[in-house]
Amino acid sequence: MKMEERKQQILQALILDYIATGDPVGSRTIARKYKLGVSSATIRNEMADLEELGLIEQPYTSAGRIPSQLGYRYYVDCLMERKPLADSVKKYIQDTLLDKIKETESLIQLASKLLSQLTNYTAIVMAPTYGKNVLRHVQLLPLENNKVVLVIVLDNGHVEHRTLDFSLSLRGEDFERLSAILNAHLRGLSLEQWKSGVFQAIYHELDYQKRLLNQVMELVENVLSVEYESKVYLGGALNILNQPEFKDVEKVKVILELLEEERALKEVLGMGQELGISVKIGTENPHEGMKDCSLITATYELNGKVIGTLGVLGPTRMEYSKAVSVVDFLTSALAEGLRKL
Amino acid sequence: MKMEERKQQILQALILDYIATGDPVGSRTIARKYKLGVSSATIRNEMADLEELGLIEQPYTSAGRIPSQLGYRYYVDCLMERKPLADSVKKYIQDTLLDKIKETESLIQLASKLLSQLTNYTAIVMAPTYGKNVLRHVQLLPLENNKVVLVIVLDNGHVEHRTLDFSLSLRGEDFERLSAILNAHLRGLSLEQWKSGVFQAIYHELDYQKRLLNQVMELVENVLSVEYESKVYLGGALNILNQPEFKDVEKVKVILELLEEERALKEVLGMGQELGISVKIGTENPHEGMKDCSLITATYELNGKVIGTLGVLGPTRMEYSKAVSVVDFLTSALAEGLRKL
DNA sequence: TTTAGCACTCAAGAAGGGGGAGTGCTAACA
């Protein structure tokens, strides 16, 4: 869409002012605050045009104008200046994120916390999805009073454990033997290779422990079969309470309930799977309840493969410029953190 | 505190009505709805007395009365009828909770979900604190591209794992040997028994892997030293949004922020450590922001030892009777679930 | 094409009344 220079300037001024104040913006305000060298009457005429184009709208007759969804879209696509983050902020992010990395989970949690702190919006980070699960190691460990811990380690480093009940008392060596036998048969298996034959083979060697074996096999099969669902981490979920457009409890409720439901979150986040940064404004979002929200997402990579998404959720009246910068930089910082891991 | 029969009846009627409707209750309403056999004028006189006793108060002149904090306290202590849960509800709880128990964590999560569903308030469940940590098992497992998973299992069944970077490439058998050596030296150790001597001994056997050993030892020491903090589980945190007294976003914010902060939650929950059911009304709670909330808690046991607390948080205008019943029954159901585990 | 001027619109806030629920008091009654 091509548009006269001045119209663009006015649209930009109006959007910036509305984002900053939250009040409808009038022609006089624009003439006074943003020196465009024309009078308010001229601006008024242009604004009438902009309204006709559907880029701005009046909440009611004789109020100022506010950006329409389309207006935000035009701003984000054509007008917005993407100024990079200040070096100090970049450094802060890197220091926080790359300093004491322990494991994927805490790294991602940290990223979501950072994201919400820096933007004052709600951060959503979707963790990597695991691929095909191959069994790396199985270990049975006895605890006191007839409890056994079963630890299952997958090739991708994922660890799962479960406490099982166990009536017969075996000695420590027995468990070593049991683990060894299980490992010998199960190591390297993925679900596709899972056959009843495996069970038979182990069953043969361990028929004196039928019940325990059953439990173990069931669990192992479970762990293998779970296509590890990507977990979603939230940061600053309550930040929307600070937004004046969400001073109504009913509105807040809709959003917070949405955020509580992991499934919905994935749906919402899953949309922006195109590469690079995606900005979804208002009803562009898949979820009805998000019609007053915008979502800025970006995917992050590891070894050239997209492994997750991260984003910020705020009101449509959002500081797009800043949010985009933060999301952009955090994406690369997170990718770097993951690579170092 | 002793009080005339009729005053008690009026207080009870007033509280029940106020809990049900949320509106200040007038003398006429009580006379009409609760057949006490006296006229509204008489009730008016009694209500004046009750106000003088500090049990009820007027929001403003010539409105009805509402219970004061003291009034609720009197009601809970002296007037409230504790009717047991319906059998169907009991069965529902038991079926849900005892059916497919996998492990402590999901059991407790389920309990908190049940608690919030049944009461429509917010459920808070504090999980068992772990005692002294004794190392049960250490396992090193190689993954692809120079990564190693270190799995640490404690005597209480707790499993911790971490992915380590690792430059030298060793073969599978080497890891088995490494694990075996580590286990031989470390198994059964608690933090008190942790001595530099241990390190020296292993170091001796494994001097060719100094760096990895360093990482492992650091991590093991870490895991042992963490006094496993009791985790807190929330259920139905957004239920307070349904309460008319929390239709103001500012109030909601205070509570939700409180709920988000684990430390504060523990403090709040930690108060009611006396045995049995504890009801904290309004400012009896330790936290300023909870002055309009009541908290009903109870401790649950395993093997005769208190291992956790569970409770519901609602407005001071709370269905105490029902909430107490649910908390009471759920406490025993959860204890049974844990015992069976 | 731009601008000044002007009439017009409409939300928000202040002001002013009823209406109504509820009270306290008083006097009569059982």
Place this chain on the structure above:
DNA sequence: TGTTAGCACTCCCCCTTCTTGAGTGCTAAA
């Protein structure tokens, strides 16, 4: 002595009315 009917009074709530002011659209002149 306790209970009740009656009544004046209080004060929130809701409705209407009025005013204010920001902002607009239109018109005519520069």
